[in-house]
Amino acid sequence: MKLRVNAQIDGFDLLFGDRIVLSHRTTCPAVVMARGNPEITMFRGNFRISDSPADKLVPTAWRQADGGIELLHDDAPVATISTNLNRLTINALLPGYDRLRVRFHAEPSECVWGGGEQMSYLALNGRAFPIWTSEPGVGRDKSTELTRIMDAEGMAGGDYWNTNYPQPTFLTSRWLAVHLDASCYSVLDFTDPGCHAVDVWSNMVAFELFAADGPLELVSVLSKRFGRQPQLPDWAIGGAIVGLKSGASSFDRLERFIEAGAAISALWCEDWAGIRETSFGRRLFWDWHNGERSARRYPDLKTRIADLHQRGIRFMAYANPYIAADGELFAEAAGGGHFCLRTDSDDVHLVDFGKFDCGVVDFTREQSRAWFAERVLGREMLDIGIDGWMADFGEYLPTDLRLADGSDPMEAHNRWPVLWAEVNARAVESRGRTGDAVFFMRAGFSGVQAHCPLLWAGDQSVDFTRHDGIGTVITGALSAGLVGNAYSHSDCGGYTSLHGNIRTEELMQRWCELAAFAPVMRSHEGNRPDDNLQYDSKPDLLACFARWSRVHLHLAPYVRHLCNEARDHGLPVQRPLFLHHPHDPALFTVQDQFLYGADMLVAPVVEKGVSRRRVILPGAGVWRHVWTGNDYAPGTHDIPAPIGQPPVFYRPDSVHAALFEGLNEVLER
Structure with missing residues (x-):
């Protein structure tokens, strides 16, 4: 699959296969440039990073050139976009311009995931996620007293986006993935439903694009790109x-x-x-x-x-x-x-x-x-x-x-x-x-x-x-x-x-x-x-x-x-429900239960004082409750969850069904 350019009346679309990746228009340019003015403070692994960019420059025109596209301002080239198979590279041409904002095309109701190991939100829509490895913070919720105390003691309270493991990669429900191939400070910004924006502290950025027919294939492609772990012993x-x-x-x-x-x-x-x-x-x-x-x-x-x-x-x-x-x-x-x-x-x-x-x-x-x-x-x-x-x-x-x-x-x-x-x-x-x-x-x-x-x-x-x-x-x-x-x-x-x-x-x-x-x-x-x-x-x-x-x-x-x-x-x-059931958008944001492989579903109790919980059983065919042996149809159910019996289900037609059935006996020993 290759990147290709389609000229439009007021700009161009950059497509990856049949998927629009960039949609550049005069009123909504795909690339904006600026000069950075950062302030960075670190205290024991907690960082405070801010920027006051100046001299913002918005391209006013474009033209095709050898190897890609030139973005123009006052008829002079200010940036280039080049493509090579699945790789998209953007260069700022003006000295001192070291901030690039790239707006990727977004479609209505498109869901976004990724960002590395995110602790607060599985679906990233509506929020921005700075990509900077750091202490995640204690509390991570600015409305709580614990977080306020930890912030006062050394910037240690954290926020929803703080993580030990960020990664500038996002996947969308169009089964498209975008990876920023750089280690500099960046921000994945999904606050605008009209675009997926990436802010990069550099004068050059390279993105890799991946597409598949569904999430299983897409995750498999990404794992091959980044390298697969040796099996656990x-x-x-x-x-x-x-x-x-x-x-x-x-x-x-x-x-x-x-x-x-x-x-x-x-x-x-x-x-x-x-x-x-x-x-x-x-x-x-x-x-x-x-x-x-x-x-x-x-x-x-x-x-x-x-x-x-x-x-x-x-x-x-x-x-x-x-x-x-x-x-x-x-x-x-x-x-x-x-x-x-x-x-x-x-x-x-x-x-x-x-x-x-x-x-x-x-x-x-x-x-x-x-x-x-x-x-x-x-x-x-x-x-x-x-x-x-x-x-x-x-x-x-x-x-x-x-x-x-x-x-x-x-x-x-x-x-x-x-x-x-x-x-x-x-x-x-x-x-x-x-x-x-x-x-x-x-x-x-x-x-x-x-x-x-x-x-x-x-x-x-x-x-x-x-x-x-x-x-x-x-x-x-x-x-x-x-x-x-x-x-x-x-x-x-x-x-x-x-x-x-x-x-x-x-x-x-x-x-x-x-x-x-x-x-x-x-x-x-x-x-x-x-x-x-x-x-x-x-x-x-x-x-x-x-x-x-x-x-x-x-x-x-x-x-x-x-x-x-x-x-x-x-x-x-451990897999999100949509990985095996991608045609149900209601599963896209579920983050409090998971599939353990394809054949088992686990809905742990993660709220204080709870003895029942809502469980979503996806797909078609029945799910069997491990502790009672009762079968449940797909859908949403209110399941008893006393301590010692968290909601766990399995597919009775699984080749591992006999193993799952034996869990009750193991727990009672």
Whole structure:
């Protein structure tokens, strides 16, 4: 399929196959230019970015030229549009013009999705989404007191569009996808129903276009473009990963889970390298070194890991791309030239992470990528038997430092998570463990899919709030899946506990119900473990976690089938309803339930105090309720949803029907 130009009386249309992509008219130009005047502030991964563009220039005429189109102003060329197969490139010709606004054609009632991992809205219509990886914020809702407090404490409240993983790609219900092939700051703006606008901080932009007959084919094409993940290993999809961070006693606590009948795939101890206490809560000591501090926290760790392996239980750890200035590895990294530098000297650029400073490992430098992959992830982690880790952060690259390759940090910022993912994948590959060792990330950008085997939804608040609670996990998985991320999961129990916001038993139980129907089920003790309930705090909670871990294990054969679909077709494990039912526009905005593959539907309870919920059963043919065996016709139903029985349905004609039917027995054991 190629791009082609159709001249019109007052402009032109640019078509991709039979779909109009740009519709340029004198009264509504496809491209507008300006000169930027940005202001950028960063504080601990939270950014405030504004712009006051000047000298706005609107083309007044156009003409066809060799290789494309020239846009004119006062009869002089001011920009060019060139096409090559599915690639559209726009260049501003005037010096200093470094802001481009491109208006893509929109049709009435056209729905739009994408934007990377969006936590608040699956359908993007009516809103603008800045594409800039950052901390997502705490609360993420400017009408709430928690968000206002966090904003006052350090710009940390966030908003609906803040995300660890943005991506300048959008899909529409015309089954067309548009991808901005750039890492600079941009904004996807869908506030005008008459167009899909993209603002780009550059004098040149390149877009890639994709089209298909339906959403399944379109998602498959996009996943191939960005790279498909290696399949998850059997150990990761069968049973629960228990997250504990109480030092050596974590091993003793794990036994409680086993005695309670939990199906355990791995023990995850993010505090393996040590801890420090700060006003935010219990933080890790960012010195990825199996040395003195680690030995005090986890004596004889290598032997303990080997003992777990003998029992069929893996061990997972934690790392991020920063090194604490007061850690043992800092001097070695500085001496090897592995840190980003200040702009005014050759000193290491230090970033304040909240009561401690860190150097940023410079991944634009090959020697530094190799050093971190081998010295840290290889020798300190994989070589002692660690089977995977949380590859945290990646969003914090400041814009006021100096990079080894000379690139502009404003351009490098968004691609930093991709470089970080490459380093992790490189380490795993170096030990021949691709498809076995698993690291998981929250940060991302275009291309992270090819390297990161598993996403996690970041740091949700420990509550049911609309923009930062349990429900955002579903939205994040569905949106990220549309742009090529097959596997997503969350911190079972939530993470962020601040200003009196603590976990409840209800939240912990509901999160188990949700986590059991993700490809990976993993618990987290949160940022303030001593203030919050844990799954081993009470017998009832421990029993709850054990039950749902067995459900997760029971579904492993079906999840393996979904992993095969991800490998072969790039389809996500958790899917929006419209992916298999594209002819029903009412499904386009549904974000609180999902298809688990094509044959199972899960409608988790993500509201406080709810014992029933509205469930949409799509398509034709009956759906069978897992817990009662009752069959329901397609449509909208009010379904009982007591704790312990979230609405889950399956297709009775599925080849996996016998497996699904056995869920009731598993849950009752």
